[in-house]
Amino acid sequence: MLQTVLHIAVVLAILAGTVFSIVGVLGLIRLPDVYTRLHATGKVSVFGLLFLLIAAMLLGHAPVGKAILLIVFLVIAGPTLSHAVGAAAYQLGIPLKLVERNDLSEALPAGDDPVSNRKKSPKSDRESKGAQEKRTVT
Amino acid sequence: MPDYIIYILNFSLGIHLLLIAICVHRVWKGENGLDRLLGVDLLGTLILAVLVIIAIRDQQPLYIDVAMGLAAVGFTSSILLAKYMADQQLR
Known part of the structure; x- marks a missing residue:
């Protein structure tokens, strides 16, 4: 049993x-x-x-x-x-995706949010690539 | 151990192998690096589940030791890969 x-x-x-x-x-x-x-x-x-x-x-x-x-x-x-x-x-x-409100980007200082930076300006992509090259050189 | 438990274990083993195949396809077709990393981590977890099922079915406790080693290695590699991709800005 x-x-x-x-x-x-x-x-x-x-x-x-x-x-x-x-x-x-x-x-x-x-x-x-x-x-x-x-x-x-x-x-x-x-x-x-x-x-x-x-x-x-x-x-x-x-x-x-x-x-x-x-x-x-x-x-x-x-x-x-x-x-x-x-x-x-x-x-x-x-x-x-599927986001209604992003609390984290409101809490971060302005211009410091990776997601909205990438969405607004494609320039940040090139900047980050330049920063990466600099880092690999040093 | 009665027969129906063996039957259920074989059924569960088949389901897990099918899920592993789906997961491999998902890793192949991934959208970005972190997506594939998630898929590989899930793959490791499913293989762990297969090892535990085989340990129950064949009544061999040795497979649990293998599962522990695999869990430790998979966890470390996934964490390190995620940190590396965030540092080097790899997508």
Whole structure:
């Protein structure tokens, strides 16, 4: 009886992990720009793998310490990676689609926002290239 | 381990392999560098999921160790690549 309940819980966990993976890849295909895709792919690395590892722990086929260590690592690493990629995308001036109001560009000092600079003047592109050459020379 | 769990695991393995194929296509057709970086990171995560599923199905705990190593390497490389692209203004 208890064994059956455990097995049903394992099946539910595996199915939940698979559903999260499907949703993440669907978001990677369907969403329009880097910032919204980050939102979708973060789900896979935290929830999809977490449910699969819970299933492995319930069945006793994974060492519990190692599985918990992997879960903790994933929970720390996922948001860190999302933050790094989002900051890099904003720094590179990749435009935000589907945006109604950009709070960050209002908070930054005027003329210091990479996204609106790139949108308004194509000159900033050449300037950044010149700055890059200068940096590689020095 | 009853048969239906093996069946569900094989089903989930097939789904994950299909998702990996879609992800590779997405990396190939990416719009800019960070888009492809995201795709590669998701690819690493899906391969991790495949490793965990194989560990459950074949009852081999060794695959969890491999998954831990792969997670550490993938995380470090993605972070470093994102920082490098932001510093060098590569799109």
